[in-house]
Structure formats: C-alpha cells, structure tokens
Amino acid sequence: MPEIILHHYPESLFSEKARAMLNAKGLAWRSVIIPMIMPRPDTIPLTGGYRRTPVMQVGSDVYCDTAMIAAYLDDKGEGPTFYPAAHRLAAQTLARWIDTELFWGGVTIRFLPENMAGFLADTEAATAFAADRAAFSQGSTIRRIPLEEALPRHQLFLAELEAQLSDGRTYLFGPAWTIADFSAYHVLWFVHAGTPMAEMLARHPAAQAWYERMRAFGAKKGEAMSGAEALKAAADSTPATVANGTSDLPGIPVGTLVDAGPTDYGVMPSRGELLRCDTATIVIGREHERTGRVNVHFPRHGFGATRA
Ligand SMILES: N[C@@H](CCC(=O)N[C@@H](CS)C(=O)NCC(=O)O)C(=O)O
Structure with missing residues (x-):
C-alpha cells in the first residue's frame, strides 16, 4: 500500500481529529505541513480546488474531509471500528x-x-x-x-x-x-x-x-515530507479502481465533467470526471501536470456535484 500522507497544519482542529484517528489505529503516516492560509501550491494540484484542511493522500487517491478520511481508515491498522x-x-x-x-x-x-x-x-x-x-x-x-x-x-x-x-x-x-x-x-x-x-x-x-x-x-507526529515529494508520490502511482461506479444525480451520469465540493462553507469545488455518486461518497477523476491522474474522494453528506 502507498504511504498515508496527511496535508495539515498544527493549529487545525480537524487535522487534530485526523492525527488522532491515524495514531489510534497505530498507522504510520507522513506529514506535509501546509500554510495556514492560501496559496497552497502543493495541495491544490491534488484536490483540484477543494481547500479545506486536512486532506489525506494515499498514492494518487485523495481523501477530502475527516468523515471521508475516517471511512477510509476504518478497516486499516489496529483497534475497533469507528462505527460499531x-x-x-x-x-x-x-x-x-x-x-x-x-x-x-x-x-x-x-x-x-x-x-x-x-x-x-x-x-x-x-x-x-x-x-x-x-x-x-x-x-x-x-x-x-x-x-x-x-x-x-x-x-x-x-x-x-x-x-x-x-x-x-x-x-x-x-x-x-x-x-x-x-x-x-x-x-x-x-x-x-x-x-x-x-x-x-x-x-x-x-x-x-x-x-x-x-x-x-493526537500527540504523535507523522514523519515529515515536503509538498513536492507528496506530489511526486501521486505522480508515481495509479489511483485505486472505482468499481461499478454509478451516479444518483439526476441527469448527471458517470463520466460527466462536474464541479464537486462542500455545500455549506469553504465551497470552492474540485473539477473532474464523475466516477461515483451515491449516498456515501462522491468520487471524481482528474489530471494535473504535477500529479498525473488522481481520484478525489468526498463524503456525500454536506457535499454535492453539479455539471461543470
Ligand atoms: N468537515 C471538514 C471541516 C474542515 C475544516 O473546516 N477545516 C478548517 C481548518 S480546521 C479549514 O478548512 N479552514 C480553512 C483552511 O484551512 O483553509 C472536515 O471534517 O475535514
């Protein structure tokens, strides 16, 4: 499995939630410290627009929002499920x-x-x-x-x-x-x-x-990594296959170019090809010259996608 990379900054409370979950599961992770404010030239190429903190990267799969990060981590590492x-x-x-x-x-x-x-x-x-x-x-x-x-x-x-x-x-x-x-x-x-x-x-x-x-x-720190190294890790990998992707968005089938992102605040969307939209997740695929092909995963709760 590619390394788990957390893009975060120390003062961010949602990053503290992600750090605590990673460490509770006993997982090794790499730490990319991002600026507290924009611009974030080594993070936005991964997300394609989403700018909330934190973002977790596993090779060329990018997990936005701690709800999505938790869902990904749940069957990794040690300890009980987050969702008994x-x-x-x-x-x-x-x-x-x-x-x-x-x-x-x-x-x-x-x-x-x-x-x-x-x-x-x-x-x-x-x-x-x-x-x-x-x-x-x-x-x-x-x-x-x-x-x-x-x-x-x-x-x-x-x-x-x-x-x-x-x-x-x-x-x-x-x-x-x-x-x-x-x-x-x-x-x-x-x-x-x-x-x-x-x-x-x-x-x-x-x-x-x-x-x-x-x-x-929350106290344990990940092993430091630069943003440029993280982008290279994406460029060197291939996203996990999205099997049997379907879309429940009326009139927006899988394969459509969409803008996906939060609906409540920090609403800056990410643009890409819709790979899945169901009650749990939205997944888009996108390309950037510094990352190659990446898949970006969002939770469905609090997020939406519209035709670009
Ligand atoms: N629901 C999101 C909330 C993330 C969030 O609001 N993060 C704050 C920092 S703790 C943020 O993005 N602030 C603006 C920024 O960092 O650009 C999650 O669970 O990850």
Missing part, C-alpha cells in the same frame, strides 16, 4: 452535529481576544488570516454563532459529556471508541487546549480524564 453496529446511527449523527454545530460555536469562543494568545504570530499574520478566511467564507450558508448562544451550547455539551462518562466508561459509548469520540475530542482540543478555557474543562473530571486519553492519540 450497535451505536452506528448515534455515533455518526453525534459526530456530524459536533463537526458543524459544536464546531461553529467553538470557533466563536476560540477566537475571542482573550483566547487568541499564540494562535497568530503578529498583527500582520492576523490581517492576512482575516483576509484569507473572508475569501474562504464567500458563498457560505453558515450562520456565525453569537457568543451568548455559543457559550451555553458549549457548557451544556460539557455537562452532558460529563454525565455520559461519569459511570467510569473509557469512551463515549462504552469500552470501545467510536467516531464520536474523535469528533468531540478535536473540538474540545481547539477550545480548551492552551487557552484560559482549560479551567472550564478541568471542572468536569470525567470529561477531563477522557480528554487526556484522546489527547495521547
């Missing part, structure tokens, strides 16, 4: 709620001036970051959550997490992790790690102990 049958619906639905609703409330809290120390180097970096994220937000359908809504939402989640864990269980749904553990972990890491908000988490002992268990997964 008895809890699959609850864990997936909770993970999706955390990755959107709790996340956007968390953004409001984390970006309060008193929680920002050390996040951006100086005023110049702050100005560049604000301009980049304004461009990123173009076309977004997401509502910014005001603090008076975000804070009680977060406090209630902490209280419910504490109640869930207070019988001494190791993970949210029992002795084995699910995808919901990794989603809850990365948002708490973003809000509480290294900020004055750490004290709020510490008031929840069961949640704090669970958080420390999850943080041990």
Whole structure:
C-alpha cells in the first residue's frame, strides 16, 4: 500500500481529529505541513480546488474531509471500528452535529481576544488570516454563532459529556471508541487546549480524564515530507479502481465533467470526471501536470456535484 500522507497544519482542529484517528489505529503516516492560509501550491494540484484542511493522500487517491478520511481508515491498522453496529446511527449523527454545530460555536469562543494568545504570530499574520478566511467564507450558508448562544451550547455539551462518562466508561459509548469520540475530542482540543478555557474543562473530571486519553492519540507526529515529494508520490502511482461506479444525480451520469465540493462553507469545488455518486461518497477523476491522474474522494453528506 502507498504511504498515508496527511496535508495539515498544527493549529487545525480537524487535522487534530485526523492525527488522532491515524495514531489510534497505530498507522504510520507522513506529514506535509501546509500554510495556514492560501496559496497552497502543493495541495491544490491534488484536490483540484477543494481547500479545506486536512486532506489525506494515499498514492494518487485523495481523501477530502475527516468523515471521508475516517471511512477510509476504518478497516486499516489496529483497534475497533469507528462505527460499531450497535451505536452506528448515534455515533455518526453525534459526530456530524459536533463537526458543524459544536464546531461553529467553538470557533466563536476560540477566537475571542482573550483566547487568541499564540494562535497568530503578529498583527500582520492576523490581517492576512482575516483576509484569507473572508475569501474562504464567500458563498457560505453558515450562520456565525453569537457568543451568548455559543457559550451555553458549549457548557451544556460539557455537562452532558460529563454525565455520559461519569459511570467510569473509557469512551463515549462504552469500552470501545467510536467516531464520536474523535469528533468531540478535536473540538474540545481547539477550545480548551492552551487557552484560559482549560479551567472550564478541568471542572468536569470525567470529561477531563477522557480528554487526556484522546489527547495521547493526537500527540504523535507523522514523519515529515515536503509538498513536492507528496506530489511526486501521486505522480508515481495509479489511483485505486472505482468499481461499478454509478451516479444518483439526476441527469448527471458517470463520466460527466462536474464541479464537486462542500455545500455549506469553504465551497470552492474540485473539477473532474464523475466516477461515483451515491449516498456515501462522491468520487471524481482528474489530471494535473504535477500529479498525473488522481481520484478525489468526498463524503456525500454536506457535499454535492453539479455539471461543470
Ligand atoms: N468537515 C471538514 C471541516 C474542515 C475544516 O473546516 N477545516 C478548517 C481548518 S480546521 C479549514 O478548512 N479552514 C480553512 C483552511 O484551512 O483553509 C472536515 O471534517 O475535514
């Protein structure tokens, strides 16, 4: 199997979710650190436009969104599945709620001036970051959550997490992790790690102990790789075959040139030939002079494709 390559940056919370999943599964991975803001000349050739972070590459297959990354990793490495049958619906639905609703409330809290120390180097970096994220937000359908809504939402989640864990269980749904553990972990890491908000988490002992268990997964770093090396790894491989690809998009059969991407925020699409669109995934095939042929995989939830 080609190496697993994560394109990410240290401060990115969804990258922390991917790092934790990779390490929990005991998988070896290579680490390409990308800039926190655009341009990203060694990542966009792989995705063809998608610009959210992280992106995972396995040879010339590119996995966008941590939901897709989790689905790919699930049967790799060691440890239990992220989606145990008895809890699959609850864990997936909770993970999706955390990755959107709790996340956007968390953004409001984390970006309060008193929680920002050390996040951006100086005023110049702050100005560049604000301009980049304004461009990123173009076309977004997401509502910014005001603090008076975000804070009680977060406090209630902490209280419910504490109640869930207070019988001494190791993970949210029992002795084995699910995808919901990794989603809850990365948002708490973003809000509480290294900020004055750490004290709020510490008031929840069961949640704090669970958080420390999850943080041990996130801590390990991958082996460094340059963006140029990662593109060469794509150029040197062939994408995995997409077997029996079908499309459930009305009037858009497999083989159509499409724009595929998120429908909620960071909506910059990737253009390519549709290889599959079903309830779980969208896959497109595309070419770039630096990568050769790549297949780009998206989850279906929160994503769409239109004729280019
Ligand atoms: N649902 C996506 C969310 C990814 C996301 O929002 N990532 C943030 C960084 S943590 C992002 O893309 N920010 C803008 C950027 O990095 O360009 C996932 O699970 O990967």
